Amino acid sequence: MADDKTEIPYGTLDLLILKTLETMGPMHGYGVARRIEQVSENLLTLNQGSIYPALIRLTQKGWIRTTPGVSETKRKVKFYSLTRAGKKQLGVEIARWETATAVVARFLETPS
Amino acid sequence: MADDKTEIPYGTLDLLILKTLETMGPMHGYGVARRIEQVSENLLTLNQGSIYPALIRLTQKGWIRTTPGVSETKRKVKFYSLTRAGKKQLGVEIARWETATAVVARFLETPS
DNA sequence: GTCGACATGTGGATAGTCTACAGTTTCCTG
DNA sequence: CAGGAAACTGTAGACTATCCACATGTCGAC
Numbered sequence: 001m002a003d004d005k006t007e008i009p010y011g012t013l014d015l016l017i018l019k020t021l022e023t024m025g026p027m028h029g030y031g032v033a034r035r036i037e038q039v040s041e042n043l044l045t046l047n048q049g050s051i052y053p054a055l056i057r058l059t060q061k062g063w064i065r066t067t068p069g070v071s072e073t074k075r076k077v078k079f080y081s082l083t084r085a086g087k088k089q090l091g092v093e094i095a096r097w098e099t100a101t102a103v104v105a106r107f108l109e110t111p112s
Numbered sequence: 113m114a115d116d117k118t119e120i121p122y123g124t125l126d127l128l129i130l131k132t133l134e135t136m137g138p139m140h141g142y143g144v145a146r147r148i149e150q151v152s153e154n155l156l157t158l159n160q161g162s163i164y165p166a167l168i169r170l171t172q173k174g175w176i177r178t179t180p181g182v183s184e185t186k187r188k189v190k191f192y193s194l195t196r197a198g199k200k201q202l203g204v205e206i207a208r209w210e211t212a213t214a215v216v217a218r219f220l221e222t223p224s
Numbered sequence: 225g226t227c228g229a230c231a232t233g234t235g236g237a238t239a240g241t242c243t244a245c246a247g248t249t250t251c252c253t254g
Numbered sequence: 255c256a257g258g259a260a261a262c263t264g265t266a267g268a269c270t271a272t273c274c275a276c277a278t279g280t281c282g283a284c
Binding site for chain 2: 043094
Binding site: 126162 | 240242248250251
């Protein structure tokens with residue numbers, strides 16, 4: 001039991017959030033979390049304890065910005081959206097991820 | 113700023129070590145580190161402070177075993193080799209890595 | 225009015241990397 | 255043969271990003 005559960009690959013949450021905002025436009029945190037679970041077909045379960053600290057971190061770095069608004073369900077929420085710096089950062093993160101996977105792939109290709 | 117330097121993707125060091133030992137047979141820690149840097153074409157720089165704790169961790173989990181020996185350069189070294197459990201674990205780690213990359217890839221495929 | 229889903233947050237634990245230091249052995253060079 | 259470089263093993267402490275568990279508040283439905 002228990003542990004076929006895949007967790008967010010360490011360090012990729014920023015990437016996933018930025019990409020989600022780029023794809024979907026402004027969203028509130030809860031919605032981002034839902035979207036991430038949905039796209040991953042529930043392979044990833046995203047705790048609140050992960051998403052909000054991450055959003056705060058990204059805001060502090062200037063990659064996303066919040067604007068107050070009202071959700072589809074009429075609740076007051078913070079909408080997060082990509083800044084220009086965030087869009088640039090997304091490119092950086094994608095490149096980093098691709099480098100990382102390429103390196104690991106090179107090991108796995110090696111025949112035993 | 114400064115760094116385009118790629119670090120070991122968090123959590124993959126075990127995988128890289130196990131795979132290296134599977135591919136190369138018994139090696140000492142220093143050799144494993146060198147091999148990892150070499151295969152990655154120096155994209156990854158593996159600190160001693162990372163490799164030895166990892167080797168100890170893997171030993172404690174029973175995935176690798178040490179035998180004393182002598183290196184090609186005539187120094188007394190510990191040779192590390194895969195145990196049967198380690199070989200099995202390697203399969204687990206590979207599967208986990210592939211799941212993780214597949215999930216992230218699904219996000220990146222999404223057109224902006 | 226209260227209950228459940230929506231929504232945002234915080235505190236502490238955990239884990240795996242990093243930097244930086246410390247030490248031994250063998251070979252090479254002057 | 256002294257001294258240093260390179261091979262080789264290790265430890266301590268910081269840091270970062272995730273996790274789990276808890277706390278708070280809003281709104282619509284019943």
